[in-house]
Amino acid sequence: MRVIGFAGWSGAGKTTLVTRLIPFLAGQGVTVSTIKHAHSRFDLDRPGKDSHAHREAGAAQVLLASSQRWALLTELRGAPEPELPELLAQLAPVDLVLVEGFKSGPHPRIEVHRAALGQPFLYPDHTGIVALASDAPPPPGAPQHLSLDDIPAIGAAALRLAVPRAAL
Incomplete structure (x- = not known):
């Protein structure tokens, strides 16, 4: 299992890019899973559902x-947020894991940058950025620059730049 991440400012198009990459990679015969870092208060469950009642009653896990x-x-119940390697260990084996978010993780990342946001590039201030997918000219000394719309090139770069899970 190999791992590559996608990082960028909110609204830059990380989710859009990842959801375009998944079918492209699958069409190349690559099995893909994803991990998305979410805001601290996200919830998949809601009041009124049995699973919610189980969690509220104190269950550590609900399947x-x-x-x-x-x-x-x-439920973490005060335990620290799991690090990316621990989360990767929860996944069934696949060829490639696309990680969205986790700007400071130990994995290589492709920065997703959209000029219209008016935000600076994360590169070079964030370590681990190995390529840029952007609609703007890259900063001086930047690694490989890819057009945000060139899904085949971004997919090839993701496969080439991904690292084995064991390396994290």
């Missing part, structure tokens, strides 16, 4: 299962 999918909800 939801149906004929279509299953999901494991784990």
